[in-house]
Amino acid sequence: MTQDRKGPVTQLREQLAEKSDSCKKLQEDYLRALADFDNLRKRFERDADVSRRLTLEAMVVDLIPVLDNFERAIKATGPSATVDGLQKGMDLINRQLHDALGRHGVKEYSCVGTQFDPRRAEAISFVHTDEQEPGMVVSETSKGYVCGDRVLRPARVVVAKETSRSEKSEARGQSAEAAEAEAKGQSAEAKSQSPEEGEIAESDSESND
DSSP, rough: OOOOOOOOOHHHHHHHHHHHHHHHHHHHHHHHHHHHHHHHHHHHHHHHHHHHHHHHHHHHHHHHHHHHHHHHHHHSSSTOOHHHHHHHHHHHHHHHHHHHHTTEEEEEEETTSOOOTTEEEEEEEEOSOOOOOOHHHHHEEEEEEEEETTTEOOOEEEEEEEHHHHHHHHHHHHHHHHHHHHHHHHHHHHHSSOOOOOHHHHHHHHHHH
């Protein structure tokens, strides 16, 4: 019995059909995965939007009592208001505001007395001084705020800067001039207070008479 043998052309056609079916299946899987990814992205965006809205609402709810106290403080600023009462009201509002921000991870920090760090502070000016090491934060105009490890607003600070040689020489010269002027003033004052030689002689002659 003679077996039918497939020729090379037939074999190539069958292989091509198999590869085409495989490519078609892979393309369908890719389109399905792409659609799933797009749906997942949209869902993530919706969840993130809901989370942001809930976080904002929670913060607003915590800040509302602070606004209530502000209104009470404004109404209390009448003719009968006392400085002590207003001070206590401001302290209460300040404490409530910091507590509300703290519940959401927002905290303030100070950089005074530390080495200047550009990641946590913004230098608004420099001051020449020998009392602090160069690069040390001498003072600050505004404190910084962080939320977790993220800096929301850097502290605005004044940084110490080393006094130059010319400034040191000028300062020493001014000090020497001031000391010399003071010495001259003291000498002139002493001369004005001491009696003249003629007066001393006259006084001695009168005493001898």
